[in-house]
Amino acid sequence: MSSISADSVQCRPPPVFSKEQIKQIRTTVLSLIRDMVTAPDFIPSSVGPIIDACATSLPAAEFTALLQESNITGHTPLYWAVVNNRPEALSAFLKFIATYTYNSLDDLRLACMATSNHAWFTSLKLTTTPRYRKGLGLNRSLGYPRDKIQVYHEGNLQNQFTSKIQIMMFQKRMRVTQEIYVELIAQGRIWCLLFYMGVDTKWRVSFGLAKDSLPARPKALLKIEAQNEQSQDLQINFEPKEDYLLAPEGYTNSSIHTCESLSASLDDVLMFNDAIYTDSDGALHANLEVTLL
Template sequence: MATDSKVADDSSTPPSYDTILASPIQCDQSSVFSFRRMKKKRTAVLSRIRDIVLAPDFILSSVVPNVNACAAALSATELSKLLKQLNIEGHTALYWAIVNNRPQALWTFFKFISGTSPFVFSDLRIACMITNDYTMFKELRFGNLSDRRSRCFLGCLPDEVQVHTCNEPTNQFDVVFQIRMFQKRLRTATAKSLRFEFVAGGRIWWLR
């Protein structure tokens, strides 16, 4: 009596356990090298930025060439991200530019920053506070926190807040507010209030 016999197809047999263990993990070496190169670039750029804001032998004329060199080494997105991070002694490079009185570095950095973040906003305010720098506080457009829309609608000039130090050791100071079209703006303001901030005596004060 004839019987049919079939030979199993070896291609359908799963590989042995030993074969699986011996198989190497595939990895794109070019991607690894690219990541390492980028990491080295970021480290080098951060070191250069750190020197710009912290080095004692700071040279004013070297700011722009050094920042341009950083911009050439990284993409615009990477450089912007680096400048907005708290990566220098727990603060941003912008903070140290204010604290160490290097405004040219600060404004040069801003040219390469896209957008902002709560960390940057807070860091800038703290820097102005501890340096008692109300002039920088105003230049960064802090101070008048509300009513900008109604002021523009009425064609009103910017308000003025002048801080005069009377006795620095005791933190005594005078503040003069010149609020234009006060009654009209108060009627048109959405929150029915005007709020102002200023720096004096190593603190940030507000009036509303």
């Protein structure tokens, strides 16, 4: 990897550190981690021994903090592990992180968006943004399984993608939390669907872009699947009006017209106990088809 190796750090630190000792060890550890996520001659099999040496050379809290600080060209080691496709390093880092800081969460979301890596975005559980954390306690209390969201790119059409979405315990969650927020990554952006209670006490759904995504002009079709052969799928179309682009909340650019979301009312039948659009487990199945114009 470089002239620095795992032997450069002490596997067992002395009982008392001076500030200068901590600074020197921290610098060496950061150099090792930087090589691990950015060096072109990276050797995956070296991750384990080096991480073990680094972790035992600093207090646990100090090492965990180092992994989540923007200390490598303005980003965290976690970010570069995703961007440079270093799954071994990322897996090793995450063993020392019980909870993401806001900084590392945002950085990981940026990394997955930059690489259009929906699989890692999902496996790393990055699909809940701080704005919607208010509902996490209620959602955990409901004890539902994680929603299932998959993204597909068909053929050579670079401006199209499809997402299969399965929202667990849809009606129960809507009645208790009054909103369900899901995200997916495609075309270098984070797209979001928000199911919520409107001011008219009707259920609605909005389609938009999450923070840091580039504006886009999508034409989208959300199909909510009927669970019996006698009924038709619900179809909801989303498209910005002419000369407008869909943009994240707070995005500003005086040279273009933007809108923050596209919304539509849901069929009242979705609120009924015997709804034909949820399966026997209460899950709602939908397909989202998007074309960038």
